[in-house]
Amino acid sequence: MENKVNVYLNTSRYNFGFLNEEIKKEIRRKILKAVAIPGYQVPFASQELPIAKGWGTGGLQITFSLVGRDDIVKIIDQGCDESVNAVNLKRLIVKTTGVKVTTDTYQATIIQTRHRIPEIELNENQILVFQVPIPEPLRIIEPSEIETRRMHAEMDYGKMWVYLYEDIIKWGDITIGYRYPVLVNNRYIMDPSPIPRWDIPKLNMAKALFLFGAGREKRIYAVPPYTKVKPLEFEDYKFHVENFNGKKCSRCGSSNSFLVEYYNRETGEKTWVCSDTSYCTMRLKHKLSGDEYE
Amino acid sequence: MGYVAVKGGIEAIENAEKLVHFYRLKGGSPLLQIQQIVDQLRFAVDKVMGEGALYCPEYAALAIKQTEGDLIEASFLLRSYRSTLSRKYYSLPIDTSKMRIIRRISAAFRDIPGGQILGPTRDYTTRLLEFDLMNEDTGSASKYIEELLNQIKIKNDFQDSAIPSFPKIVEYLKREGLLIGSKKSDSQIFDITKEALKFPCPRSGRLQILARGETGGLLALAYSSMRGFGDIHPTIGELRVGYVPLIIPHPGGKGTLYLGEIMVTEAEIIASVKKDDESVPKFTLGYGLCFGHNELKAICMAVLDRSMMSENPKNPAENQEFVLYHIDGIELSGFALHYKLPHYVTFQAELDRLRALQQEGGFKNGEQS
Numbered sequence: 001m002e003n004k005v006n007v008y009l010n011t012s013r014y015n016f017g018f019l020n021e022e023i024k025k026e027i028r029r030k031i032l033k034a035v036a037i038p039g040y041q042v043p044f045a046s047q048e049l050p051i052a053k054g055w056g057t058g059g060l061q062i063t064f065s066l067v068g069r070d071d072i073v074k075i076i077d078q079g080c081d082e083s084v085n086a087v088n089l090k091r092l093i094v095k096t097t098g099v100k101v102t103t104d105t106y107q108a109t110i111i112q113t114r115h116r117i118p119e120i121e122l123n124e125n126q127i128l129v130f131q132v133p134i135p136e137p138l139r140i141i142e143p144s145e146i147e148t149r150r151m152h153a154e155m156d157y158g159k160m161w162v163y164l165y166e167d168i169i170k171w172g173d174i175t176i177g178y179r180y181p182v183l184v185n186n187r188y189i190m191d192p193s194p195i196p197r198w199d200i201p202k203l204n205m206a207k208a209l210f211l212f213g214a215g216r217e218k219r220i221y222a223v224p225p226y227t228k229v230k231p232l233e234f235e236d237y238k239f240h241v242e243n244f245n246g247k248k249c250s251r252c253g254s255s256n257s258f259l260v261e262y263y264n265r266e267t268g269e270k271t272w273v274c275s276d277t278s279y280c281t282m283r284l285k286h287k288l289s290g291d292e293y294e
Numbered sequence: 295m296g297y298v299a300v301k302g303g304i305e306a307i308e309n310a311e312k313l314v315h316f317y318r319l320k321g322g323s324p325l326l327q328i329q330q331i332v333d334q335l336r337f338a339v340d341k342v343m344g345e346g347a348l349y350c351p352e353y354a355a356l357a358i359k360q361t362e363g364d365l366i367e368a369s370f371l372l373r374s375y376r377s378t379l380s381r382k383y384y385s386l387p388i389d390t391s392k393m394r395i396i397r398r399i400s401a402a403f404r405d406i407p408g409g410q411i412l413g414p415t416r417d418y419t420t421r422l423l424e425f426d427l428m429n430e431d432t433g434s435a436s437k438y439i440e441e442l443l444n445q446i447k448i449k450n451d452f453q454d455s456a457i458p459s460f461p462k463i464v465e466y467l468k469r470e471g472l473l474i475g476s477k478k479s480d481s482q483i484f485d486i487t488k489e490a491l492k493f494p495c496p497r498s499g500r501l502q503i504l505a506r507g508e509t510g511g512l513l514a515l516a517y518s519s520m521r522g523f524g525d526i527h528p529t530i531g532e533l534r535v536g537y538v539p540l541i542i543p544h545p546g547g548k549g550t551l552y553l554g555e556i557m558v559t560e561a562e563i564i565a566s567v568k569k570d571d572e573s574v575p576k577f578t579l580g581y582g583l584c585f586g587h588n589e590l591k592a593i594c595m596a597v598l599d600r601s602m603m604s605e606n607p608k609n610p611a612e613n614q615e616f617v618l619y620h621i622d623g624i625e626l627s628g629f630a631l632h633y634k635l636p637h638y639v640t641f642q643a644e645l646d647r648l649r650a651l652q653q654e655g656g657f658k659n660g661e662q663s
Binding site for chain 1: 403404405406407408409412417418420421422461463466521522523525567575609
């Protein structure tokens with residue numbers, strides 16, 4: 001796949017992992033701070049990359065600053081390894097590092113993701129790097145950065161609760177579909193990046209390290225392993241995930257994974273399929289050989 | 295030497311004009327041909343046609359050549375030329391489902407009937423300077439074309455095959471009752487070239503102003519809404535680029551006339567939930583369509599179209615007045631640049647006021663005595 005398409009990049013003229021070592025070190029320092037204060041948004045000097053801002057440059061800078069020669073990298077976009085953006089980022093990483101890439105979630109040491117957490121549970125040796133478009137969870141109620149920084153500092157989250165309350169009054173339920181705000185380590189309200197509600201429980205007391213990078217907005221934040229992450233909810237309006245009752249993947253038959261719908265090319269009919277393509281393919285492989293996969 | 299009042303305006307202007315030509319030509323390199331600009335500065339041409347509100351690649355290219363690539367100035371030339379043309383007919387609404395597509399994507403669904411077609415996009419290129427272009431020659435260019443055409447095996451029967459049809463993604467959502475459909479109105483469209491802007495501005499007028507707005511202006515306002523001064527949460531239902539047929543009612547009153555085709559970019563964005571007439575929550579839709587290949591503009595236009603429908607406008611991008619008065623590059627730049635004109639009289643009046651204030655308040659030389 002690699003090295004065919006872009007004939008213009010002379011790799012030997014670029015540093016391992018594209019960024020220079022001083023910048024990588026600085027980003028790692030910011031990551032350490034983020035890990036030390038779970039859910040807190042650490043400002044960092046976001047660099048220009050050969051990818052447009054808003055297309056995953058935050059995640060890419062984290063990946064570039066962490067990746068070593070022995071790492072095995074997996075990139076997913078909306079759960080899919082073969083999505084154009086994922087393939088494109090992978091191409092750049094391979095070109096500037098030469099590291100191994102994989103689609104197998106178990107194999108990967110660093111997984112960079114856009115909008116999904118893999119279906120299978122990650123382990124202590126894995127890092128999940130999120131590409132974050134909007135790091136500020138309070139942005140929906142407060143457009144000013146100065147003001148939201150103050151609100152976080154003072155743990156002044158009343159407005160957020162009022163927003164959720166008003167949402168229930170107006171619509172009968174909380175309408176936030178993705179980027180559902182969470183409270184990290186009982187201190188900071190955090191934007192979990194645009195993952196569906198389905199993935200929110202996976203953040204709580206997880207074994208893996210979660211790193212969040214927002215390149216355009218110049219923020220890094222983290223959820224370290226074994227950290228409490230709770231979705232905001234009321235006693236009488238509990239958080240709940242997407243409902244796929246009665247539906248299953250038309251490919252692997254899974255009924256307990258996040259499904260996306262699509263319209264059949266020929267018939268125009270609607271079908272469902274796993275968003276996590278790696279999970280789906282593994283299930284399919286095991287199904288064909290007759291054993292269980294989870 | 296005593297003060298000499300500035301005179302001789304005509305001579306100064308004429309000399310400035312001569313210098314403009316001189317500055318364009320003084321390098322002595324081979325002169326840009328209009329066709330080169332049409333072929334190789336495709337996006338500049340499309341931008342100028344959109345903002346100049348006249349579909350004419352040759353004249354847009356001419357304007358770009360004449361203005362040395364100053365695109366707002368080039369749009370200005372095109373728009374003022376447009377005033378010299380009589381406007382005889384309104385075309386029938388363009389049916390974009392008949393589009394001869396070169397690019398078509400959906401960010402809402404992974405797989406769509408007809409498929410995702412990336413077409414000629416720079417979205418996934420790594421933004422690195424291609425130094426080889428510095429030494430590009432016609433030999434290597436024609437070799438590249440030949441190899442590519444061989445590779446994709448353009449067949450001779452290409453023209454005979456029917457143009458595949460691409461169903462509109464938002465139609466599926468409408469069918470399922472998930473989307474508020476736009477209301478068809480029988481009323482005459484509001485023509486912004488013939489009437490002054492009024493508020494609330496009908497949607498047809500809003501879309502026209504957006505369609506010829508300056509791409510950067512649209513971007514800044516749409517981005518403010520995406521980033522936090524707004525609550526739209528756009529998802530691109532579908533983005534299409536391609537050629538559409540242009541049809542007018544037959545001047546004789548019988549049937550229709552096909553004029554030819556133009557290239558357009560169309561964006562349909564699915565946006566935040568609203569209740570419809572029966573109080574059922576549904577998605578809303580924002581729409582963008584502009585001349586040529588300009589995806590940034592079509593997307594920002596669709597975002598602003600939707601944000602201006604907000605029931606209780608709070609943010610700049612939701613306020614019709616704010617958006618519609620502040621996105622026309624030609625109007626804006628004209629005013630911003632007029633400050634270069636002499637303001638001797640008005641400034642004299644201000645000087646007088648300031649001096650009076652200083653004296654009356656017992657101030658002297660800027661300090662209080």
